[in-house]
Amino acid sequence: MAERSDREVLEDLLALESRLVSAYEAALRRDAVERSLGEELLAQEREHVAALLKTLGSGADRNPRATVPSPELTGALGSRAAFARFAERLEANAVTAYAQAAASMRDPRLRQPLGSIMACEAAHRVALRDVLGERPLVV
Amino acid sequence: MAPSLTRREALGGAAAAVLLASCGGGDPPPGGAPKPGSGAALFGSLLALQHAAVAAYGACAEVLRGRELAVARAIREQEDAIAGRLAVVLRGLGVAPPAGRTREEYQRTFPRLRSAADALHFADDLEQRQLRAYLEAVAEFPAAGSRATAADIGATQAAHLAAVRLLQGLPAAEGPFVTGAL
Numbered sequence: 001m002a003e004r005s006d007r008e009v010l011e012d013l014l015a016l017e018s019r020l021v022s023a024y025e026a027a028l029r030r031d032a033v034e035r036s037l038g039e040e041l042l043a044q045e046r047e048h049v050a051a052l053l054k055t056l057g058s059g060a061d062r063n064p065r066a067t068v069p070s071p072e073l074t075g076a077l078g079s080r081a082a083f084a085r086f087a088e089r090l091e092a093n094a095v096t097a098y099a100q101a102a103a104s105m106r107d108p109r110l111r112q113p114l115g116s117i118m119a120c121e122a123a124h125r126v127a128l129r130d131v132l133g134e135r136p137l138v139v
Numbered sequence: 140m141a142p143s144l145t146r147r148e149a150l151g152g153a154a155a156a157v158l159l160a161s162c163g164g165g166d167p168p169p170g171g172a173p174k175p176g177s178g179a180a181l182f183g184s185l186l187a188l189q190h191a192a193v194a195a196y197g198a199c200a201e202v203l204r205g206r207e208l209a210v211a212r213a214i215r216e217q218e219d220a221i222a223g224r225l226a227v228v229l230r231g232l233g234v235a236p237p238a239g240r241t242r243e244e245y246q247r248t249f250p251r252l253r254s255a256a257d258a259l260h261f262a263d264d265l266e267q268r269q270l271r272a273y274l275e276a277v278a279e280f281p282a283a284g285s286r287a288t289a290a291d292i293g294a295t296q297a298a299h300l301a302a303v304r305l306l307q308g309l310p311a312a313e314g315p316f317v318t319g320a321l
Contacts, residue, residue, distance in 0.1 A: 040310060047315035055321045095294050102277050102293075103286035113321040115274035115290060119297035123312035126301035130311070136302035137213050 006110065007056065009101045013114075014052045014060065016094055020045045023073055023087055032076070032083035037131065041087075041124055048117050055110070081132065088128040092138075094121040178285045179234045181276055182225055185289075188272055189222035190239030195265050197242070198249050199258035207255055207306050211262065214299045221292055228288060259307050266300035274318050 024042035027033040033041075053060050076086030098118030102111045126136045196215035203211050226236035252258045273293035280286045301311035 040312075044312060044315040051316070051321040099290040099294050100287070102274075103283055103290045108278055110321070111286065112274050112278040113316065113319055115277045115293055116316045116318040116320065118290065118294055119270055119274070119300070119317035120312045120315055122294045122297035123301035123304075123317070126298050126305065127311035130305055135213065136210060136305065137217060137298055 004104075006106050009104060010052055010056055010110075011060070013097060013101055014049065014056065016090075016097055017045055017049045017052060019070075020087075020090055020094065021049060022069060023076075023083075023090060026069060026073060026077055027083050027087070030077045032078075032080055033087070034080070034131070037127060041127070044120055044124070048120070051113075051117070084128045084131045088125055088132065091121050091125040091128060094118075095125060176281050177232050178280045178282060179229060179232045181279060182229050182232070182285070183234070183237055185272060185276060185292075186222060186225040186229065187237055187239065188269060189218055189225060190237075191245060191248075192218045192265060192269060193222060194240075194242060194245035195249060195261065198246060198252060199262050202252050202258050203255050207259065210302050210306060211258070214262075214302065217295060217299070221295065224288075224292070228285075256307075259303060262303045263300065263307065266296060266303055270296040270300055271318050 021042065024033065024038055024045060028035065028038045028042065072086065076082045095118055098114055098121060102114040102118060105111045105114065125138075129136050129138075193215055196211050196218060199211050200208060200215065229236040250257070250261060252261060270293060273289050273296055276289040277286050277293060280289060297317060300317075304313070305311055
């Protein structure tokens, strides 16, 4: 399989961030997340989207592949615990995706900033595990 | 915010800076003769940092109780496991891993921890510095496999930092870009 370009990897991260933004927006609308936490996480995901769009420059799709809420998200909006569980999985996927992206970037200037976003997503995961009353660290 | 920063510098920042600077300068270098560009020297520095972190959490545990102690112990366990992982990487590169220092030698470089708050400030600063070290390594390692290892460990350090922040009553993430923006 051909190696993917930096741009393709960044576009995938943008799609992932768009899913996170959609999820937190929906959760706030449906009161499926504590308001201050939801607003904080949403604001940070929006900053990530803006940074990725800026890096991608012209031609970036502002909302790629994330316009329709997934059935899984719809189901998760029924309770705060269900949403926290759903969002924790999304954040875990984001951590993995950013770690792989940071390591694989051909442009070395992108590696550390992508790692910086990865660290933020890892912190989100800890916050959501805290909401669930789980141990903060995954063993 | 200013009093917090001053306190951090007094308790954690300055001490952690001394501690981490000394990790790179005072510890014996990795044994053997690594190939140039293998990343062995950087892995060796990260391992020295891990040894110091394990010792630091041991010191923190002496003044922590309850949930804070449980989290500190869990972090220490993970820091120790990361040290083991880095040692395996170094051996794979044909280099003997650095052994680290004695508990007493590390203790001399730590601040005096009089309370749980002192310990959590120290741990917060330590985790910030560890996270930065791993993310800088992601940028610096020449081999993609080494960068992947550093990124993976960086994610664990970010979780440690977030857990320590929650124990201090702070938001898990300090901001959208923990160590620098795109």
